[in-house]
Amino acid sequence: VIEHGTPEHATVTTCAYCGVGCSFRAEMKGDQLIRMVPHKDGKANHGHSCVKGRFAFGYATHKDRITTPMIRKSITDPWQEVGWEEAINYAASELKRIQAQYGKDSIGGITSSRCTNEETYLVQKLVRAGFGNNNVDTCARVCHSPTGYGLKQTFGESSGTQNFDSVMKSDVIMVIGANPTDGHPVFGSLMKKRLRQGAKLIVVDPREIDLVKNSPHVKADYHLKLRPGTNVALINALGHVVVTENLLDEVFIEERCDTAAFAKWKIFIADPRHAPEQAEAVTGVPAADVRAAARLYATAGNGAIYYGLGVTEHSQGSTTVIGIANLAMATGNLGREGVGVNPLRGQNNVQGSCDMGSFPHEFPGYRHVSDDDTRRLFENDWNVILESEPGLRIPNMFDAASDGTFMGLYVEGEDIAQSDPDIQHVHHALRSMECVIVQDLFLNETAKFAHVFLPGSSFLEKNGTFTNAERRISPVRKVMKPLAGYEDWQVTQLLANAMGYPMNYSHPSQIMDEIARLTPTFAGVSYEKIDRLGSIQWPCNEENPAGTPTMHAHEFMRPNGKGLFMLTEYVATEERTTRMFPLILTTGRILSQYNVGAQTRRTENVAWHAEDRLEIHPHDAEDRGIIDGDWVGIKSRSGETVLRALISERVQPGVVYTTFHFPESGANVITTDNSDWATNCPEYKVTPVQVSKVTQP
């Protein structure tokens, strides 16, 4: 723990780890950061923090940081250090050469939910205006893109409905495919506080997360321990009980929802094939528990749903999000405190990266690129003609690269060679490209395939904003000079100018002013207001100048103001167990580590969790002669890896589980290319595997 000396000054900024977005005072001695102290006035955390935000900031000055730009002609050549001007000019000339040779659509960009709003906005602007296509995507593709799709369709806005404090007014909390105490610790603690006060808890998860049996006062009333990949069947069964046992909120439905769509859904969901007794054969969850949980959610007062990647990272991720929205509308659990549908975002700025138009089909504010009025608005402001056809999604970029039609890629802050599924395919695609430009803090896995490396800046070295899971836009403020000389937004600006598209911002506040000018839900946002209020929850506009803690209070954001019920037919995933691959692998996170571990592995937090392990049920372990701590080989149709076993009854028989924080664990070597039907979000949560004891690698 780096905690020494008396601070001389402090700057309030926002944690760059998870989607809770805790506010911190970065306490400095001279130009040295000595402590991160949770800020008591932070509206997302109220003075609380977890071990990541509090202690794991040492990566920012870690010796592995690359601070000099580098280029190389081939990925087998050694890197050559160069100045910024040479690196930027080389990158731009290569991208222009590729476009001249292969066509305008042969290049694109990927941004990250690690980046600030302003950086993400600039990357999508560079691609749309500077590259002349819509080939821009974000790592939210592989986590919460189904949230974006499902909530936009049903509620009209791609966001959670509540602020975190709302949970203190909940009477029953349903947690689906999320593990708040590990993934979103500060919010997890707030949830536990409410549970200790007596709120009821329903957990829907294939694995026994901590909340299921946290303490005598915090435990699940119902743990619906379903088989991985059967979320839709379970959510439909809950909806079936609500409809057939007449637990509907008829007044809410009549006043707030599209009643014709509701009538169709009511007939659909009342069909006996959705009854819990029928679903039991699919989900493995006792029908009586499903009936009791549905009654509890519908009748116990304020019912709130919180969900995570266990919902989205499936072939039916979008369908599950829609099913959850149906359930909340049917029971009237929307539009006030204590209720709602709340995606728990993994990374610090998942919400923001989606808001900022980093999907290939949407401008900032979730407006489709084919919409003429929206396009004209951006064309007039950006002084350029824009494409009306959606561009390539990340997996499409990889496919096109393998086909020889996508040859140049600019990646900011995202390690696609480690974090994307079916890694062999990703590596092949990256190897096929003629120019890969990586902008990052470290020489990550993707950099192994790069021709240009542009040093990035950590959250401590730049100004900007992050938007957390409750739509809260919070300040990121520079506490030290960028180690490599530039903030990330400045590097994107240099590249745009070298590509021939002029950008001339002198401060990120000007980028935010442009976002506010062009995005109705951000119309009232400015740095002056963020600094004055501490943070702002969008929508922030003339109607709601101080922001909006609870969405859809009076009407939904859809054109007719009505919530839309949609049909959610269960379709079994193609990822089925076979004699060859008899177990299902699913994945998750642990408190002390963060995602692929690029940051936390370079801090003292490794002391708490130094390796990923494979949780396996005692029966499955015994069948295979595996004892705790044994090395086991895990093989899928995509690849194989080796981990140490952890015998645990937290997983059910037939299911194994691992975290994915260490590259050597190779979790994504074995995940497959199956993905969500609507958004291509990978099906990370369901991978049929075989597990066997091996000798130590």
Ligand code: SF4
């Ligand atoms: Fe950072 Fe999330 Fe921990 Fe808060 S809960 S300190 S935002 S990692």
